[in-house]
Amino acid sequence: MIEIHNLSKNYNGVSVLNLEHISIPKGQAFGLVGNNGAGKTTLFSSLLDLIQPTTGYIKNGGYEVNKSEEWKTHTASFIDESFLIGYLTPEEYFYFIGDLRGQNKADVDALLSGFEDFFNDEIIGKRKYLRDLSKGNQKKVGIVATLIGNPDVIILDEPFANLDPTTQIRLKGIIKEMATNKDITVLVSSHDLQHVTEVCERIVVLEKGEQVKDIMTSPETLKELESYFSGEAVV
Amino acid sequence: MIKRFLNLEWKAFFRSASFQVNVFLKILMGLGALYFIVVFASLGAGLYFILEKAELEPLKTVNKFLIYYFVVDLIARYFFQKMPVINIKPMLLMPFKKSKIVNFALGKTALSFFNIIHAFFFIPFSVILLTQGYSPLGVIRWHLGIMALIYINNFINVFLNDETVFVVLLGAVFVVLGGLQYYGYFDITSYTGTFFQGLYDMPWLAIIPILVLAGVAYYAFTYFLKRLYLDAGLSKKTKTATTENMEWLDRFGKGSTFLKNDLKLILRNKRSKTTVFLSVLFLFYGLLFFGEGFIEVYEGPFMRMFAAVFVTGGFLFSFGQFVPSWDSAYYPLMMTQNIRYKEYLRSKWLLVVIATAISSVLAIPYVYFGWEVLAAIFVGAIFNMGVNAHLVLLGGAYIKTPIDLTSGKKAFGDKSAFNIKTLLISLPKMLGPMALYAIGHFTLGPVSGFALVGIAGLAGFAFRDKVFNMIIKIYKKEKYKTLQAYKQKN
Numbered sequence: 001m002i003e004i005h006n007l008s009k010n011y012n013g014v015s016v017l018n019l020e021h022i023s024i025p026k027g028q029a030f031g032l033v034g035n036n037g038a039g040k041t042t043l044f045s046s047l048l049d050l051i052q053p054t055t056g057y058i059k060n061g062g063y064e065v066n067k068s069e070e071w072k073t074h075t076a077s078f079i080d081e082s083f084l085i086g087y088l089t090p091e092e093y094f095y096f097i098g099d100l101r102g103q104n105k106a107d108v109d110a111l112l113s114g115f116e117d118f119f120n121d122e123i124i125g126k127r128k129y130l131r132d133l134s135k136g137n138q139k140k141v142g143i144v145a146t147l148i149g150n151p152d153v154i155i156l157d158e159p160f161a162n163l164d165p166t167t168q169i170r171l172k173g174i175i176k177e178m179a180t181n182k183d184i185t186v187l188v189s190s191h192d193l194q195h196v197t198e199v200c201e202r203i204v205v206l207e208k209g210e211q212v213k214d215i216m217t218s219p220e221t222l223k224e225l226e227s228y229f230s231g232e233a234v235v
Numbered sequence: 236m237i238k239r240f241l242n243l244e245w246k247a248f249f250r251s252a253s254f255q256v257n258v259f260l261k262i263l264m265g266l267g268a269l270y271f272i273v274v275f276a277s278l279g280a281g282l283y284f285i286l287e288k289a290e291l292e293p294l295k296t297v298n299k300f301l302i303y304y305f306v307v308d309l310i311a312r313y314f315f316q317k318m319p320v321i322n323i324k325p326m327l328l329m330p331f332k333k334s335k336i337v338n339f340a341l342g343k344t345a346l347s348f349f350n351i352i353h354a355f356f357f358i359p360f361s362v363i364l365l366t367q368g369y370s371p372l373g374v375i376r377w378h379l380g381i382m383a384l385i386y387i388n389n390f391i392n393v394f395l396n397d398e399t400v401f402v403v404l405l406g407a408v409f410v411v412l413g414g415l416q417y418y419g420y421f422d423i424t425s426y427t428g429t430f431f432q433g434l435y436d437m438p439w440l441a442i443i444p445i446l447v448l449a450g451v452a453y454y455a456f457t458y459f460l461k462r463l464y465l466d467a468g469l470s471k472k473t474k475t476a477t478t479e480n481m482e483w484l485d486r487f488g489k490g491s492t493f494l495k496n497d498l499k500l501i502l503r504n505k506r507s508k509t510t511v512f513l514s515v516l517f518l519f520y521g522l523l524f525f526g527e528g529f530i531e532v533y534e535g536p537f538m539r540m541f542a543a544v545f546v547t548g549g550f551l552f553s554f555g556q557f558v559p560s561w562d563s564a565y566y567p568l569m570m571t572q573n574i575r576y577k578e579y580l581r582s583k584w585l586l587v588v589i590a591t592a593i594s595s596v597l598a599i600p601y602v603y604f605g606w607e608v609l610a611a612i613f614v615g616a617i618f619n620m621g622v623n624a625h626l627v628l629l630g631g632a633y634i635k636t637p638i639d640l641t642s643g644k645k646a647f648g649d650k651s652a653f654n655i656k657t658l659l660i661s662l663p664k665m666l667g668p669m670a671l672y673a674i675g676h677f678t679l680g681p682v683s684g685f686a687l688v689g690i691a692g693l694a695g696f697a698f699r700d701k702v703f704n705m706i707i708k709i710y711k712k713e714k715y716k717t718l719q720a721y722k723q724k725n
Contacts, residue, residue, distance in 0.1 A: 048571045052715045072573040082722075083568040085496070087503040087640060099492040100572045129503070 001026040001153060001185045002047070006056035009042055009209075017042045017053075017209040024187070024202075026152070029179030031200030031217075032189040033225065038206040040189040041079065044157050047187070048077055060153060076101075076146035077155035083142055086131030090123045090141045093130060094148060101149030108148060115144050118170050135162045143171065154178065155187045160195050168195065175199040193229065197222045240339045268348055272355050279359035283367065294364060294377075298431035299424045301381075305388060306409045308349075312392040313402045314513075316349045327463065337459045341452070344389055353385050369435075376441040380434035383444035390451040394458075399512055493582035500561060501554075504640035507561065510553040514590065517549025518597055521612070539608070540672040540688065541665050543615030544623070546598050550590035551619055552664075555627035556634065558583045559710070563637035563721040570714065576707040580628060584699075587624045591616055607681060611672075614689040618668045621695030625702040626664055632709040635720035667691075 002024040009017040017039040024030050032040050045051045047058055049065040057064050060071035077083070085093055098108040112124065122137055130138060139162055146154050159175070160168050176199050178184045190196040196203060197217055205213035205228065213228065215221055286293040326336050344350075361378045365371055395402060415421040433440040501507040524542035554561075558580075562569055569579070595616035602609040668688045675684030710717075 048567075050567055050570060050715075050718055069573075072571060075571070077571050079567065082565055083571075085565045085568070087500060088496075092499070096492065096496060097572070100574060 001028075001061060002187075003059040004043075004047075004056070005058070007043075007046065007053050007058060008055045009039075009046065009051065010054045015209055017046070019043070019056075019209075019211055022204065022211065022214075024185060026185055027182035028202055029175065029186045029200045030188070031196040031203040032187065032206065033191070033193060033196055033203060034189075034206035035229070037208065039209040040206060041157055042209075043206070044077070044079060044155055044187070044189065047155060048075070048079070050079075071153075074152040075155065076149070076151035076153070077157075078139075078142035078146050078159070079155075079157040081135075081138055081142075083145075084130050084138055087129055089127065089129055090133070091125075093141060094145060097145045097148050101151075103149050111148060112144070118144065118167065118174065120167070136164060136167065139163060140167065143174075152183060153185045153187070157189050158191070159188060160190055160192050172199050193222060193225045197225065268352075271352055275352055275355035276359060279356040280363065282360060283363045293367075294369065294435060295428070295432060297360070298435075299428040301431045302424060302427035303409065303413065305384060306405065308353075308385070309388050309391060309395075310402055310406050312349050312388060313395055313399075316344075316347055316392060333460055333463050334456070336463065337456055340459070341390075341393070341455055344393060345386065347389070350385060350389055353382075357381055372438075373435040376438070377431075377435040380441035380444045381431075383441075383448040387444065387448050387451055390448075390455050393455055399509060403512075403516070491582075493579055494585060497561075497582055497586055500640070506638060506640050507554070511550065513553055514549030514551075514594070517545055518547075518594060520549075521546040521598070521601060521608070537669045537673055539611050540615065540669045540684075543608075543611035544619060544665050544668050546601070546612050547591050547594040547616040548619045548623060548664075549594065551587050551623055551627055554590070555583070555587045555624060556631055557636075557638060558628055558631040559717075560631065560634060560636055560638045560721075561640075564640060566718060566721045570718065576710055577703055580703050580706060584624055584628060584703075587627070588620045591619045591624070610685050614685045614692065615668060617689050617692035618695070619692070621692035622667065623664045625695060625699065629702060629706055629709075632706050632713065635713075635717050637721045637723060 002022075004019055004022040006021070007017060007019045008015060016037075032043065034040050042051065046053050047060065047065065052066065057066065059065070061074055063070045065071055085096065088096065094108050094112060095105055098104065103111075116124075119140060123133075123141060130141060133141070139159070143156060143159055146156065156175075159171060163171060172195060175186060175188060178186045179199060179201060186200075188196065188200060201217055203213070203215045203217055203221060203225070204211055205215075205225070213225075215224065282297070283293045286296050327333070357378060361374050364374045412421070412423045416424065430440075434444075501511060521542045524539060559566070559569075595613060598612045598616075599609065601612055668691070671687045671691055672684040675681075675687040
């Protein structure tokens with residue numbers, strides 16, 4: 001579904017991302033971990049054609065993302081608050097995204113009804129604009145909005161950050177469900193090793209822009225990652 | 236400490252994403268400032284003799300009209316003087332006193348051009364008063380009193396954050412008072428003039444404005460000092476949301492999604508509301524030009540066309556100019572969603588055209604000044620819709636200044652919805668119709684002048700898709716730069 005070829009990004013001669021080849025097949029739940037500055041957000045941003053790579057290209061569903069815009073029809077993403085429209089209520093925002101993705105109100109409502117638990121009665125019908133919601137609630141809205149219109153590819157940057165424990169657990173459930181759906185390719189980045197090993201079938205570790213590990217998740221993966229990040233493996 | 240603050244300001248300017256545009260505009264602004272300095276200075280030097288020639292007592296006459304001077308000053312300040320926006324939040328935890336932050340911010344307003352410009356009038360005027368045998372002590376008292384009043388205006392303006400209604404009411408009241416005075420019903424200047432004259436005549440009266448100034452300055456200081464908390468002056472105000480379906484907009488087809496969104500954008504954000512409000516004010520702008528013998532400089536065919544374009548173009552210039560910056564806060568979303576740029580642009584264009592059409596309907600009462608005026612406004616509107624609507628969208632593609640929609644966030648606020656920048660970018664769009672009209676006017680008469688402008692406007696519609704394609708290309712080409720620039724808040 002997604003092919004990354006010789007992708008690199010330099011800022012003023014400093015390389016922040018340098019990936020030879022990563023191929024993500026359709027239906028995979030793909031996790032990206034790494035410390036700050038490892039290049040996770042840079043990778044996602046170039047995947048969404050928000051920044052221009054220095055070399056190489058990314059193909060999403062067969063389309064090169066910086067040449068064609070066709071990938072936008074089957075890709076949904078939530079990176080940060082700049083994916084929300086602050087002066088809309090959550091409902092209006094969902095309907096707006098629905099409009100863009102060819103879903104009518106009934107479709108959107110049907111989808112939302114499945115997330116009542118997740119929203120914890122703090123989102124729908126609260127007569128608040130998105131800009132006035134707390135960071136965590138904003139995040140919930142952004143994540144659920146990516147599910148509108150049955151996209152084939154869903155990209156979430158740090159979905160677990162800023163969420164309360166209950167919501168984190170519920171979100172894990174949601175992502176796991178996506179992962180079992182063989183039509184949806186999910187890309188998730190996280191600092192939380194436990195969460196990411198729980199929900200992802202495959203985990204790639206980035207360090208300073210380079211891929212240092214590419215693991216198919218197994219019961220030992222968490223240990224392996226923990227020892228890597230605690231520095232033991234490096235020695 | 237002041238040095239450090241200045242250093243921060245300096246960096247904010249030079250490291251800004253729209254640095255080049257800023258420099259260019261600063262140069263233009265500098266030229267504009269120079270113009271005003273020259274005007275004020277020559278007025279200061281010459282007014283005395285002009286009034287003497289007209290057989291009016293100079294100081295008394297100036298005092299008589301000073302009240303209008305101060306009101307105009309306050310209104311001009313409200314719309315054009317920038318508030319001292321410094322990034323306050325990160326400063327709060329730094330190891331220096333909060334009073335320093337407030338002092339710096341308020342001190343910055345004191346050095347504003349809007350205060351200094353008055354010196355160019357009052358200093359030469361006072362010097363001439365002295366040379367003409369007015370009592371030195373009296374002139375000094377008068378001068379100090381006036382200076383204090385100017386600075387009182389400065390502080391009033393600081394408090395007037397987002398009180399557009401008040402400012403407009405004030406303006407309206409004084410327009411009415413001016414009218415009453417002109418027609419001889421009631422003369423407010425007989426009261427205020429006495430006061431200003433008293434600054435000169437009476438030994439103690441000048442103390443009053445100085446004391447008031449001290450009071451206002453102290454109040455401003457404590458007011459902002461108290462509000463330097465996250466849940467006070469620096470907080471956001473939460474309003475209960477209203478939901479509108481706006482289904483009636485569906486008739487506009489696929490673009491209606493954006494149209495609905497744009498309407499919500501305009502209705503629910505301070506910054507855009509001010510924009511709409513200002514475009515209503517523009518409707519009245521023509522009164523300055525078309526009123527018989529009102530202001531002589533504004534007479535003549537060119538200037539009338541200039542005014543006509545402005546009357547219906549308020550929204551066009553203040554809103555259209557900043558597409559796509561209005562969407563800067565969520566531009567990454569727009570760039571990753573399945574959006575057809577054409578529909579997006581068409582919605583903004585439609586909004587501009589509808590607003591222009593509404594303005595031209597509202598401008599019908601101008602027929603009072605003769606059919607020529609109305610004709611000028613109508614062809615001006617056609618030109619606005621057909622040509623300028625495209626030009627502003629084209630220009631907007633290059634303006635990468637992010638717009639902070641909720642500009643009430645900062646304690647000192649930034650209410651510059653229609654600022655000097657906007658004005659400067661707008662000017663070239665006036666010149667086209669002025670030139671066209673002039674060509675017609677001086678060859679075959681006014682009617683052909685109007686016809687030329689109208690035809691040019693209609694012809695513009697034919698190029699709509701072409702221009703849209705051009706804009707789309709720019710959007711695509713500049714996409715990464717724009718995203719980068721919009722990331723920068725402030």
